[in-house]
Amino acid sequence: MSKKLQQISVPLISVFLGILLGAIVMWIFGYDAIWGYEELFYTAFGSLRGIGEIFRAMGPLVLIGLGFAVASRAGFFNVGLPGQALAGWILSGWFALSHPDMPRPLMILATIAIALIAGGIVGAIPGILRAYLGTSEVIVTIMMNYIVLYVGNAFIHAFPKDFMQSTDSTIRVGANATYQTPWLSELTGNSRMNIGIFFAIIAVAVIWFMLKKTTLGFEIRAVGLNPHASEYAGISDKKNDYPLNDYFRCLGRSWWSC
Incomplete structure (x- = not known):
């Protein structure tokens, strides 16, 4: 075959x-x-509504999948997707609730940046431990999932009372913090489809170009194929560990509820 x-x-x-x-x-x-x-x-x-809901869910999942794909190309089996995405989701949601009157363009950029930073930090921990101490990224990322889950639960329960709808759920974020797109909703039978799917498509094209046409992409693929030969050729596997895949994962999670 x-x-x-x-x-x-x-x-x-x-x-x-x-x-x-x-x-x-x-x-x-x-x-x-x-x-x-x-x-x-x-x-x-x-129905058009059903198709719209598919595209609504597809955007975040595509970005999270891109994060895993980049790590896999570098030879890393990262099972920390839930924890890394959850970190970005919680902190971007907290920021949106804390600044309900911020202009929409600025709010969206700010929540994306916060999600990227939060997820990047969570993903950097297993990346650094693997790169410098040789620990298994599988074990560390599994443990990080639970750490983020329980720390996140404690963080949510510590939210101010005016943020909370019940003891374990917050109020909805304002429209200025979502990717809601009225014309897409009307086009798809009042579904929750939004512009996130277009960001995901652009990200797919960017990642394909990066992996296939750039020096960084070549280094990532080389490390994945043979880390020892890559290191001998002067390619550091340490700098290709985790940051990029975590960023895409957390970007997806930041608009999961939009």
Whole structure:
């Protein structure tokens, strides 16, 4: 099997096996699998609103996936996506609640910057530990997920009372802190689709260009293929550890609730 055919067939086979396994589980528990999948696809693709909701959820997921992809290219298996994204989400949400009257363009730029910084710091910890102490990024990122989760819970419960809707949830952020786009919503049956999907598409193009056409991309791929040969050639694996993939992950999470 050629490499190109394998790249196409493996994802398709994986999707088919996932659908088959889901059907088997439904049959085991006495449910009609065919009806279940009919409802699944009709809800997703049977209306403009459903399609709009798909694009609304797709933007953050694409960016988070890009973050993982960049790390994978460098040979790192980073399972800290939830914690790194959650850090950006909590702090950007806190900032938005704290500044409800800030102009929308400035608010969006500020929340993005805060999400990038927060996630970059969380992701830098396992990156530094791996680069300088040789620790396993898998173990450290798993632990960081729980650390961020519990610290984040404590941080949310310490929010001022006027930020809170209940003991464990905040009020909604203002419209100035969201990516809500009225014309896209109207175009897709009043869905919550927003401009985030366009940012995600641009990010995909930028990352493809960076990995394929730039010196940095070559270094990332070289480190992933053979870190020892790369180091011998003068390419430092330390500087290619984590920052870029964390930034995309946290950017996605910063507008997850928009």
